[in-house]
Amino acid sequence: MSVAVRVLTGDALADALPDVARLRIDVFRDWPYLYDGDADYERDYLRSYQSPGAVVVAAMDGDRIVGAATGAPMSDHATDFGAAFADRPEPLSDIFYCAESVLLRAYRGHGLGHAFFDAREDHARALGARWSAFCSVIRPADHPMRPAEYWPLDAFWRKRGYAPLPGVVAQFAWKDLGQATETEKTLQFWMKPL
Numbered sequence: 001m002s003v004a005v006r007v008l009t010g011d012a013l014a015d016a017l018p019d020v021a022r023l024r025i026d027v028f029r030d031w032p033y034l035y036d037g038d039a040d041y042e043r044d045y046l047r048s049y050q051s052p053g054a055v056v057v058a059a060m061d062g063d064r065i066v067g068a069a070t071g072a073p074m075s076d077h078a079t080d081f082g083a084a085f086a087d088r089p090e091p092l093s094d095i096f097y098c099a100e101s102v103l104l105r106a107y108r109g110h111g112l113g114h115a116f117f118d119a120r121e122d123h124a125r126a127l128g129a130r131w132s133a134f135c136s137v138i139r140p141a142d143h144p145m146r147p148a149e150y151w152p153l154d155a156f157w158r159k160r161g162y163a164p165l166p167g168v169v170a171q172f173a174w175k176d177l178g179q180a181t182e183t184e185k186t187l188q189f190w191m192k193p194l
Contacts, residue, residue: 003066003107005115007123008056016056017046019065020102027102029177031147032139036175049099051076053127057119059103059112067103069116071096071123074133081135084170084189090131095191096124098134117160125194132194134162135170135187145177161192 021042028035059067074095168189173182
């Protein structure tokens with residue numbers, strides 16, 4: 001399998017956002033997100049990635065984007081995710097937010113997860129960020145839609161130097177599969193020094 005990884009900013013990033021939206025809708029339908037997304041929601045959500053410090057790391061199979069990881073300075077997310085850091089000593093201006101990593105199932109297990117983090121962390125360092133953070137959704141272990149074969153990514157994240165920040169959580173709403181309305185989810189923040 002020959003997949004190229006490209007770092008996109010500016011106009012190239014903006015051109016990739018429809019593909020990022022498509023991937024988010026497709027990949028996040030799976031556990032643990034169970035996301036019942038639509039194009040209108042995606043268009044609104046992805047606006048924050050049109051900031052000057054934003055990046056999309058695209059996994060390309062030829063001309064087709066088969067995976068993407070996004071990131072932007074945490075200060076660009078102050079209203080939705082930055083508030084979780086209100087009691088932390090690190091200023092938002094020193095934190096880079098590694099947002100989603102979405103990859104089609106057929107391309108998993110080939111090191112692209114590491115490539116996604118490497119490229120975003122390099123981008124963050126170039127912007128002068130001192131910390132890299134992301135968040136993961138918290139679902140109950142006995143959730144009826146949790147697949148028996150689910151394997152959490154905690155060990156992968158820890159191996160990369162990330163650790164959960166006790167008490168640093170965000171609330172974010174989306175519509176789950178099979179639900180009529182959005183409900184709030186709790187997301188746990190993880191962080192590492194750069």
